[in-house]
Amino acid sequence: MKDELAFKGSEPLTVGVELELELVDQRDGDLTRAASDLLRIVQKRHPTLDVKLEITESMIEVATGVRRDYPGVLWDLRKLRDAVCEGARLLHIGVCGGGTHPFQFWTERQIANGPRMNYLSDLYGYLAKQFTVFGQHVHVGCPDGDAAIRLVHGLSRYVPHFIALAASSPFLQGADTAFDCARMNTISSFPLSGRMPFVRDWSEFQAYFAKMQATGVIKSMKDFYWDIRPKPEYGTVEVRVLDAPLRVERAAALAIYVQCIARLILAQSALVLTEDAYLVYSFNRFQACRFGLRGVLVDPLTRERLPISQDIRNTVAVIGRQASASEQVALREILRCVEDGNDATWLRARFAESGALGMVVQAQTRRFAQANGANDFRAR
Amino acid sequence: MPEYPFSIVTHAFASPLAVTAMLFFGALLLAEAAVRAIRVPRIAALILAGALLGWWQRRLPTAGPTPVSGTLLEALAMVLLFEVGQRVPLDWIRSNPRLLLASLGETGAAFFLVFAVLRYGFGLAPIESGFVGVICMAASPIVVMSVGKDLRARGQVAERALLFSTLSSVYAVLAMQLLMAAYLAAAHARLSVALQPVFQLLGSFVLGSLAAGALRLYAWGARAQGAVLTIGVICLCVLLFACAPPLGLSPILSALFFGLAVRVTDRSHRLLAYQSSETGSVLTLAYFILLGASFVWLDSGRIAVMGLVLVAVRALAKIASNALLAGSTALHPRKGALVGLALSPLSSLALVLAAGLAGQPGLEQAAQTGTAVVLVMALVGPLMTEIAFRLAGEPTRREP
Numbered sequence: 001m002k003d004e005l006a007f008k009g010s011e012p013l014t015v016g017v018e019l020e021l022e023l024v025d026q027r028d029g030d031l032t033r034a035a036s037d038l039l040r041i042v043q044k045r046h047p048t049l050d051v052k053l054e055i056t057e058s059m060i061e062v063a064t065g066v067r068r069d070y071p072g073v074l075w076d077l078r079k080l081r082d083a084v085c086e087g088a089r090l091l092h093i094g095v096c097g098g099g100t101h102p103f104q105f106w107t108e109r110q111i112a113n114g115p116r117m118n119y120l121s122d123l124y125g126y127l128a129k130q131f132t133v134f135g136q137h138v139h140v141g142c143p144d145g146d147a148a149i150r151l152v153h154g155l156s157r158y159v160p161h162f163i164a165l166a167a168s169s170p171f172l173q174g175a176d177t178a179f180d181c182a183r184m185n186t187i188s189s190f191p192l193s194g195r196m197p198f199v200r201d202w203s204e205f206q207a208y209f210a211k212m213q214a215t216g217v218i219k220s221m222k223d224f225y226w227d228i229r230p231k232p233e234y235g236t237v238e239v240r241v242l243d244a245p246l247r248v249e250r251a252a253a254l255a256i257y258v259q260c261i262a263r264l265i266l267a268q269s270a271l272v273l274t275e276d277a278y279l280v281y282s283f284n285r286f287q288a289c290r291f292g293l294r295g296v297l298v299d300p301l302t303r304e305r306l307p308i309s310q311d312i313r314n315t316v317a318v319i320g321r322q323a324s325a326s327e328q329v330a331l332r333e334i335l336r337c338v339e340d341g342n343d344a345t346w347l348r349a350r351f352a353e354s355g356a357l358g359m360v361v362q363a364q365t366r367r368f369a370q371a372n373g374a375n376d377f378r379a380r
Numbered sequence: 381m382p383e384y385p386f387s388i389v390t391h392a393f394a395s396p397l398a399v400t401a402m403l404f405f406g407a408l409l410l411a412e413a414a415v416r417a418i419r420v421p422r423i424a425a426l427i428l429a430g431a432l433l434g435w436w437q438r439r440l441p442t443a444g445p446t447p448v449s450g451t452l453l454e455a456l457a458m459v460l461l462f463e464v465g466q467r468v469p470l471d472w473i474r475s476n477p478r479l480l481l482a483s484l485g486e487t488g489a490a491f492f493l494v495f496a497v498l499r500y501g502f503g504l505a506p507i508e509s510g511f512v513g514v515i516c517m518a519a520s521p522i523v524v525m526s527v528g529k530d531l532r533a534r535g536q537v538a539e540r541a542l543l544f545s546t547l548s549s550v551y552a553v554l555a556m557q558l559l560m561a562a563y564l565a566a567a568h569a570r571l572s573v574a575l576q577p578v579f580q581l582l583g584s585f586v587l588g589s590l591a592a593g594a595l596r597l598y599a600w601g602a603r604a605q606g607a608v609l610t611i612g613v614i615c616l617c618v619l620l621f622a623c624a625p626p627l628g629l630s631p632i633l634s635a636l637f638f639g640l641a642v643r644v645t646d647r648s649h650r651l652l653a654y655q656s657s658e659t660g661s662v663l664t665l666a667y668f669i670l671l672g673a674s675f676v677w678l679d680s681g682r683i684a685v686m687g688l689v690l691v692a693v694r695a696l697a698k699i700a701s702n703a704l705l706a707g708s709t710a711l712h713p714r715k716g717a718l719v720g721l722a723l724s725p726l727s728s729l730a731l732v733l734a735a736g737l738a739g740q741p742g743l744e745q746a747a748q749t750g751t752a753v754v755l756v757m758a759l760v761g762p763l764m765t766e767i768a769f770r771l772a773g774e775p776t777r778r779e780p
Contacts, residue, residue, distance in 0.1 A: 025534060026469065033535040033774055041710050057535075057773070090710040091536060092472040106530070108776035 005206050005221075007135060007145035010066070010187050010235030014141035015073055018063045019053055020134040021243050021368075022101055024094040029361030031058035031104045031132070034093045037050045041087035049083055056109045056115055056132050060095075065078065066141070069377050070256045070326040072074040077248035078371070084377040085369045094365035095288045097251075098347070099134055099169030099183035099243025106130045106173075109197040127347065133183040136166060139308055141238035145202025151237045154197050155228050155258070156264030156281065159174075159241050160288035160297050161315065164308045165334060166242035166254055167292045168343030171357060180292030180344035183243050191224070192218065194282075195223040198275040204228065205320045227285075237262075241285075246343045246367045247309065253333035259329060260319040276300055309338045403433050407669040409646040422530050423523060423668055423762040430672025431632075431759065437673070453674055455520065457669040458617040458635040464521040465588075467637020467657035468546045469539060479540075482705040483547040486720065487517040487689025490548075490694050491555075497693050498749070502686055504571025508746035510522065515726075515733050515750040516694045518552035520761065523725035526664050527765045529683040534679055535774035537715055541722035541765065545772050546636065549729050554580060556733050583629040588637025591616045595642060598606045614663075632729055646689035666707070673726055675755055691760075694753065715772060722768035 035057045042051045050063040061086060064076035088095045091281065107127040109205040111121040121128045142148040167180035179185065187193050212218045218345045222345050227241045239258050245251045278302040287295030293309040307315075322329060350363045398406075410432070411425035491513040498509035524545045528538045554577040598612045602761035617635055622630040683727050706716020731754050737747035767777055 028532070033776075037536050037711065037715070040712060087710070089475040092469050092539060110773060110776070136587065243779065 005209055007142075007148060007202060007230070007232040009143045009234040012069075012141050012143050012147070012266060013259055014066045014068055015249060015255050015259050016064055016066050016139040016234075016236070017073055017077060017196060019077070019080075019097070019136040019141075019248075019251055020061050020136075021086070021244060022096050022134055022364075023058050023060060023096060024096060024101070024365060026092055026094050026365075029094070029103075029358035029365075030103050031109075031303050032093055033110065034088075035056040035060050035089055037086065037091055038087050038093070041090060042083050044085070046079075046083045048224065048230065049080055051080070053114065053141040055120065055128060056111060058101075058104070058109065059134060069113060069324070070252060070330045073255050074249065074252040077252050081248045081368065082371075093325065094362070096361065096364035096368045097134070097168060097244040098343070098364055099167070099181060099225065100172050100186075100351040101132065102171035102347075102360055103133075103174040106132060107378055111316065116311055121320060124190070125358060130186055130189070132360040133169070134185065135185050135240060136240045136251055136254065137244065137245050138236060138258045139231060140259060141236055141237070142230075143267075145230070145232065146231075148200055148235075148237050149199060149205055150268070151262055151265055152230060153230045153277065154240060154268075155197070155237065155261065157277065158258075158261055158315070159227055159281070160284045160295065160308050161312050162239060162241050162258065163288035164292045164295060165257070165312065165337055165342060166245055166250075168243040168246055170344040170347055170349070171360070172355065176289065176348070176351075179290050180342060181243055181289040184289045187225055187252065190202060190225045194224055194227065195278060196224075196226045198278065200271055233325055242344070246346065246351075246364055247370070248368075249333065250343070251336065253330040253337075256330035257316075257334050258326055259320075260323055260331070261315065264338055292340060292344055311374070312338055323327070394744075399437055403430070403437065403673055404666065404669055406433050407672070408477070408665065409535050411669075414515060421763055422761070422767040423526065423527050424766070425493040426635075426665060426668035427672040427759060430669035431675045432672075434673030434675060443746075449744040452729060453667070453670045454631075454732070455621050456663055456670065458621045458631060459663055460522045460525070460667055461635035462613060462617050462642075464525050464542070464546055465636040465641075466643045468542055468636075468640070470543070470546075470640060472539075472543060476709060479543065481702035482709050483544045483550070484677060485657055485699055485705050486544060486701040487548045487551050488721070490697040491517045494690055497689065498686075501689070503744065504749075505772070507559075507652060508743060511556075511743060511746040512750050512753070513692070514552055514555045514698040515558060515730050516690060516753060517555065518726065518730055518733070519698070519723035520725040520727035520729060520758075521545040521549055522667070522729075523727050523758075523762050524722060524765055526668070527762050528769065529584040529664075529724075530777070531766065531769055532774055532777040533774040535769075535772055536711055537718045537772035538769055538774050540709075540711070540719045541768070544719065544734045545723055545725075547575065548632065548723070550636070550769060552631055552729070552733065555629070556736065560736070560740075563743075573762050575668075580630050580633065583627065584624070584633035585622060585637045587620060587627070587629055587634045588736050589641045590641075591620055591634070591638040592641035592645060595638075596645065632732070644679055650653070667728075671695045671731075671758060672683055674731070675758070679724070683748045683752050687756055690756070691756045692755045694757075695721070695764075718768040718772050721771075722765045724757055724764035724768075726754045730757075 023032055023034050023038065024030065035053050035327060038060060041052055042049060052061045054061045062080040064073055064143060067073045067076060084095050106129045109132050111117050111128060142151055148225065163181050165183065167184040168355050169181050170176055170179065172182045197208060199208055228237060228239050231238045242254055245254065277300055280298045287297065295308045296305055297308050297311050298305050316335060320328065320331055347360055351357065351359045356362065384772050399733045407426065410429035411422065414420045414425040415422050494516040495509045495513035498504040498512055500724060524541045528542065556699050557580050572728060595612055595616055599609060604607060606740035616638065620638060621631045622632045624634045699717050702720030703717035706713045734750035734754055735752060738745045
């Protein structure tokens with residue numbers, strides 16, 4: 001246990017992004033089975049890129065390297081997108097973002113082969129197949145375990161922001177769910193989901209982990225499906241509440257938004273929060289999932305109620321004061337999202353135009369593959 | 381209530397229409413029972429049930445004129461070919477042009493290996509070996525599509541098998557035209573002989589495109605959806621079937637181009653609704669029962685042996701060539717081999733090609749040999765396609 005929980009400190013505030021992507025049939029937009037075939041092509045043509053299989057053959061995970069800034073993250077994500085789209089063209093399949101596939105049926109999914117996948121399938125039964133949802137995970141570098149715990153608690157306050165900004169899962173199993181982010185409801189079915197318990201430092205966390213392991217409920221850190229969790233083997237804190245956005249430019253901007261907030265939190269030398277900070281955590285989280293940027297956020301300490309969109313504007317104003325020029329570009333993308341609406345709004349608009357979810361998926365694949373030259377940065 | 385003598389009752393049930401209706405009824409019962417009891421693939425079960433009942437019906441002393449209409453079978457094949465045209469991902473070749481080379485390679489391998497075995501193994505004349513080779517080049521896109529739909533197969537093996545089977549059918553129709561024209565012109569070859577396939581291709585394309593335009597007009601004018609749209613599709617397919625031969629064009633290619641033209645021009649996918657209609661499913665069931673019932677069993681042992689050898693040779697050629705060429709088209713060789721296995725079926729297209737030979741003097745043996753191969757692969761082919769899809773892990777149908 002000690003080795004597993006040894007926190008390998010990393011350069012503070014470095015960022016890494018993981019994106020889970022949908023693989024779809026070009027004919028009707030339904031999920032197809034092509035992850036192994038696509039992985040083989042990408043690994044052969046781009047051996048240095050980090051592309052992995054996920055729980056079913058209909059999804060694939062791409063990951064950036066460890067980056068310090070927006071241009072670095074964006075450069076990596078664009079390279080990954082281009083490589084995956086290039087392979088997909090050879091296989092005549094589509095690749096797209098989005099937190100859920102609009103009309104796939106979980107009974108048709110097949111769990112990919114592998115010890116971890118088989119373990120999850122045995123343990124969780126149909127939940128494993130329902131886990132065909134697609135998220136963005138942002139890792140933020142931490143110098144030590146205590147800082148990681150501080151960061152997990154600090155970032156929890158902003159979970160509604162992350163959910164509302166990234167929300168791209170309004171449709172599920174062929175119907176409009178009325179949620180902007182239906183993906184989080186699927187994750188909530190898992191017994192070890194939600195928020196991390198209120199521990200004050202890394203030694204308290206180790207004690208908690210040891211107790212849980214002794215009960216036999218968990219084997220490793222991977223068994224926690226928390227919204228935000230420490231990742232000791234990487235020396236990071238991992239934010240897991242974001243839906244996979246429809247464009248990599250949005251994904252990069254969200255990662256930088258998380259990084260900028262993390263900078264504020266890590267600037268404080270000690271944990272200033274109490275467990276009361278989590279008093280309305282579930283309510284705020286629900287508001288963000290259900291209503292997206294139109295949701296209401298309640299501050300548990302001041303009891304103040306604010307629209308989530310307004311709270312994001314206020315936050316951007318604060319973190320923008322310390323932001324570099326490239327970070328300002330990312331924050332402008334965040335404000336654009338607040339003004340124009342999130343990806344869930346965009347998806348509903350496409351459905352209103354065509355009336356067919358298959359056409360919505362085709363629009364998603366075109367949007368994902370689209371090279372967006374705006375806010376461009378040179379290679380590094 | 382009047383009392384009928386037994387002979388009148390027998391006579392009433394022996395009429396061609398009644399026998400056809402009972403054939404459908406019996407075949408569906410038999411096939412569905414086999415699917416449930418011993419998990420036979422549905423398409424194979426339908427063909428087998430049709431074949432058994434067709435054989436039994438022909439042995440009945442009271443049997444009147446054949447109840448199974450070849451015309452109906454070919455008309456149904458046209459509708460299914462239209463659907464193949466709508467589904468086949470021809471635009472894939474633009475992004476992965478090596479697929480075209482791979483498809484030429486795998487059909488070429490089947491042709492040359494079958495030709496070599498017949499010419500040098502069985503001592504058949506070169507022209508006859510060539511004709512049988514052309515029949516063996518093709519694979520049935522209708523069977524590949526129907527098995528894929530039945531299993532709801534999704535993945536590279538199902539997609540590539542549909543693409544390659546369609547392309548191989550086009551090559552086979554054109555090669556047959558070229559070979560037949562050359563055979564008929566015998567020694568005095570003319571330029572028009574060489575141009576025959578080009579005329580076929582262009583003429584069928586124009587006819588198919590005209591049909592697609594007519595369907596769009598019909599859909600727009602009648603605001604056609606569901607069954608009304610399906611009836612429009614069927615009418616146009618039957619029209620193509622009736623009009624193409626007098627114009628010297630291929631009805632098979634015309635139906636394929638009709639489907640392709642609809643796919644390309646129907647950006648809103650409104651006309652694709654036909655595929656999931658119940659009428660479409662009924663036509664598929666009817667087609668496979670009629671196909672099985674149309675089989676005439678062989679009475680020559682030598683031809684049967686040649687047929688079985690050719691089946692093995694053809695399978696070997698398709699599997700090996702697809703495995704070898706898979707790497708160049710961005711696919712693992714194992715999956716390439718499964719594509720080759722999925723290309724096993726032969727059905728109505730190959731039967732039409734073989735029937736075209738039967739009427740020509742000097743080509744009787746080629747026609748019989750070709751029919752023998754088609755017979756075996758029509759029965760076993762769907763099973764092999766299903767095995768290929770299952771080994772590739774592509775079926776997504778919810779099992780009961």
